[in-house]
Amino acid sequence: MPGETFTLTWESAGAVQAWLYLVVDGRLTQGVPVSPTGSRILTAPGALRQPLEYMLLVFDSSGARISRRLRLPLRQCPAGWFFANPPAECPSGPPVVSFAAYQPFERGHMIWIQARDEIFVLFEDEPVHRWRVFVDLFEEGMPESDPALTPPPGRFQPVRGFGLVWRSDPEVQARLGWALRPEHGFTTRIQATARIRSNVLFMEAPDGGIWQLESESSRWLYRPPGSR
Structure with a gap:
């Protein structure tokens, strides 16, 4: 939910380097270096109205890389639509x-x-x-x-x-x-x-x-x- 704190946990084998990215509108934001296996406490933005998506990118000692994505849907929209049969996404706010x-x-x-x-x-x-x-x-x-x-x-x-x-x-x-x-x-x-x-x-x-x-x-x- 918007404003909620959660823990993101990941594992990898054989990796020596890892980067975590927030994916916004299909694009990667500035990545942050993380350990190849670990966790991080994160907080969903208060204005969040779309699913959160993250990508983990890991490298082995030869430079080979692999990535995985995780999509976290909203449990419930903070505001509902004012009409029947609305889009399958959250509105920006109340009508x-x-x-x-x-x-x-x-x-x-x-x-x-x-x-x-x-x-x-x-x-x-x-x-x-x-x-x-x-x-x-x-x-x-x-x-x-x-x-x-x-x-x-x-x-x-x-x-x-x-x-x-x-x-x-x-x-x-x-x-x-x-x-x-x-x-x-x-x-x-x-x-x-x-x-x-x-x-x-x-x-x-x-x-x-x-x-x-x-x-x-x-x-x-x-x-x-x-x-x-």
């Missing part, structure tokens, strides 16, 4: 509950998350759905919309923070198109994986479904309420 705003567009969606002060843009104009995120730069007193822009019948110009992103970024405007209806507020929950890199973000949609945002804006998926 963050936040006020949010949502607006659907002809070819995508915009979501504002108050707790992060960010606007997520989810595109649906390509077979693989991509996404982008923007800092919400809108301040009271700024123009809420552009009166020179007239949407087609049944469509809307986004306003305030959504409108600022939509008007300021030609790619966003071209890819999303016009809004289908005015934005509305709701309460969402947010959680992310706890990997060293390439984390996945999960956000609760207004209908109780889940937006799953893969790392580095590579793609996003929508999981309807109750889906596996």
